[in-house]
Amino acid sequence: MSDTANRPVGRRTFVLGSAAAAGTAALAGPLAPSASAAGFGYSDDGSNYVVDTGASLVFKVSKTNGDLTSLVYKGTEYQGYGGKNSHVESGLGTSTVTVKQSGSTILISVAYGTLKHYYAARSGENNVYLWTNKADDSVSATRYIVRVKAGMFLNDEPDSYTYTTSTIEASDVFAKSDGQTRSKHYSKLRVIDYDYIGWTTGSVGLYVVRSNHEKASGGPFYRSLLRHQSADGGGLYEILYYGENQTESQRFGLQGPYVIAFTDGGAPSSSLYHANLTTSWADSLGISGYVAASGRGKVAGVGITGRNTAFPYTVGIANSAAQYWGSARSSDGYFSIGGVLPGTYTLTVFKGELAVYTSSVTVTAGGTTTLNTIAIPSSNDPGNASAIWRIGDWNGTPSGFKNADLMTYAHPSDVRAASWTGNVVVGSGTETSAFPCYLWKDVNSGLLVYFKLTAAQAAAAHTLRIGVTTAYANGRPQISVNDWTSSIPSPPSQPSTRSLTVGSYRGNNYTFTYSVPASAWLTDTGQYNVLKINVVSGSGTTSFLSAGTSIDAIDLLA
Incomplete structure (x- = not known):
């Protein structure tokens, strides 16, 4: 509000x-x-x-x-x-x-x-x-x-x-x-x-x-x-x-x-x-396509388990003809969605704005479809994975990152925006607030993240994940860790229009995964490993209209 x-x-x-x-x-x-x-x-x-x-x-x-x-x-x-x-x-x-x-x-x-x-x-x-x-x-x-x-x-x-x-x-x-x-x-x-x-x-x-x-x-x-x-x-x-x-x-x-x-x-x-x-x-006015309340139905769910109660949950139902949604009660996940046109819908449970569960539900005119407790599998929420370190929350939004709140009502060039450049140190306590919510090829590509590993951690390969919420001009992250460099990932499906500069980070949530070999890590546990994140694309123009992407979360899995 x-x-x-x-x-x-x-x-x-x-x-x-x-x-x-x-x-x-x-x-x-x-x-x-x-x-x-x-x-x-x-x-x-x-x-x-x-x-x-x-x-x-x-x-x-x-x-x-x-x-x-x-x-x-x-x-x-x-x-x-x-x-x-x-x-x-x-x-x-x-x-x-x-x-x-x-x-x-x-x-x-x-x-x-x-x-x-x-x-x-x-x-x-x-x-x-x-x-x-x-x-x-x-x-x-x-x-x-x-x-x-x-x-x-x-x-x-x-x-x-x-x-x-x-x-x-x-x-x-x-x-x-x-x-x-x-x-x-x-x-x-x-x-x-x-x-x-x-x-x-x-x-x-x-x-x-x-x-x-x-x-x-x-x-x-x-x-x-x-x-x-x-x-x-x-x-x-x-x-x-x-x-x-x-x-x-x-x-x-x-x-x-x-x-x-x-x-x-x-x-x-x-x-x-x-x-x-x-x-x-x-x-009875004869409005074309009008469906009275008696011709509509309702979906009610008794609860949702497997939630992280630190986040709000929303339940949406949608098909090619209609869409509806309702908030899940924080105490138990109960939800109710009324006034629904008859049909079969995909039901999606969102943690914040991140889809963590889907199923199918059918609604009939004049009826209530009551659903038993929905159990979200632990593996459906990327935030449940054990991580050596994590920057941001897996909630489908860039909330908490630098400039995230401002970007829903200002241009990235706005004088109120903190510097889009600057590097990040894991363990500093400011990892998320220091990490920019958006990365652009022509503005802050090449951002560095410093982190240390124990000897046991450095002896094994690990998966690094970067979650994004949208991208402009096919901008996507390519990473390097010390002297190792990943391949260039393929661009996921995202809207083709402006987003990051017109107040919206909402696109298609997508997670990039990178398998980092053990040989990439430094063996001296007193030294910082250096993660470099570049934005790559053959599209876009310059400055804030160069290829870019919005960040949901970044972590290194244990």
């Missing part, structure tokens, strides 16, 4: 939210009056369908292309910047747009080729509920962007570039005059970490409350841009498939609802969070 979530808010404050920071706000959620509010209804102004929620929100949807062309809350227009509206992608083009009122619900339907998009309003609520049904790849990605007028919500946070114009990478990473970096990519958060994204002035809050991402791709630990703030205006996103640093193919079908929510300055109502939201009122 963002460290700002429970902080007093002001005009220059933003809010990223989780269930732990749940708040309530006037007329913010489904608990608002369900009876028709005064003024609730829709009209046609010739160009748009105009919806009055009967609360404090009036919005307009273009009859031509399905754009959201106006968001007026308490008489103030919030929508739009640079002549652009809010919409799927960058706008769908000419579409078939229809409107229908069913009791206390108004539904606007947008059809663009095989893609269908929906806006719904509920009487007396300051919310817009949205669904997007993407049937194929005729639309390149799946996002909805709420464009917000300049000056409505100001901030200078990592995902803002209001106060800087100096581009340092591509056209989307910027540097301030004080050396700090800014980019829309620097959200800090994984999907599992937040329920809503937005801003508040203290008296008005505007948020996008995310959906359950069942048709999204990338799993619970995926990082994507969530919002941006610039001199021109701001953007809030619901991104369901984004090609950057993506580890999965996109999924198709109906996703939602996600919610545009206005409040009187507080967080959106927790009743809107994907884990709590009920939409029985939408069951």
Whole structure:
């Protein structure tokens, strides 16, 4: 959760939210009056369908292309910047747009080729509920962007570039005059970490409350841009498939609802969070691909043994059509995942972000699949192996390494980053914090690790392991120990786009193993052996866009 979530808010404050920071706000959620509010209804102004929620929100949807062309809350227009509206992608083009009122619900339907998009309003609520049904790849990605007028919500946070114009990478990473970096990519958060994204002035809050991402791709630990703030205006996103640093193919079908929510300055109502939201009122609206709660099932596990309780565990289930996840209880590993579409899924248990167990599970409509205790084999967790020394934790992330926390919300060139160079001494007590979280061919390749061995240890061959979480441009480690040099390993499958410079270390976890012969070690136990780690690749460019990799853990097995 963002460290700002429970902080007093002001005009220059933003809010990223989780269930732990749940708040309530006037007329913010489904608990608002369900009876028709005064003024609730829709009209046609010739160009748009105009919806009055009967609360404090009036919005307009273009009859031509399905754009959201106006968001007026308490008489103030919030929508739009640079002549652009809010919409799927960058706008769908000419579409078939229809409107229908069913009791206390108004539904606007947008059809663009095989893609269908929906806006719904509920009487007396300051919310817009949205669904997007993407049937194929005729639309390149799946996002909805709420464009917000300049000056409505100001901030200078990592995902803002209001106060800087100096581009340092591509056209989307910027540097301030004080050396700090800014980019829309620097959200800090994984999907599992937040329920809503937005801003508040203290008296008005505007948020996008995310959906359950069942048709999204990338799993619970995926990082994507969530919002941006610039001199021109701001953007809030619901991104369901984004090609950057993506580890999965996109999924198709109906996703939602996600919610545009206005409040009187507080967080959106927790009743809107994907884990709590009920939409029985939408069951009969005719939304393409909609599956009611009665057509879904549940998976529950009584416990998980073989865990290292120093780490959080997450259970995910996924197939080509849908993905879901839930946290395992720290005391016993119990987990429950509800609202699941029927089907057979691969179940994965993650220690941190490292997969340590997989199996298959089948879910049926209206049923609960109860699993007996899952026993994680000791050999599945690389952290259980006996090691002469180990740097970092085997948890699928670079946490604990130098600059690791900063890299989820800053560019590697940021002035706040500690030096990317410098060598490491095993036994110093600072092995992990001194070891850089990322290694690049053009920045810090050739890093040295010094360590001593006993006579018995030096008399035997040993396996050295380097775990990585992603790589850029096929960067991978080749090692030498004293006068011995390993072969160049083949590159594992990793995303082909930027990652390390846009706030994400999440790719495919992979372990490189090196069989180091006994002849490589020094026989003088008073001397340090020297491990040298080079990054090799025939791809990449220069500096922080040279071939690189993110480190999970390094150890020398006993």
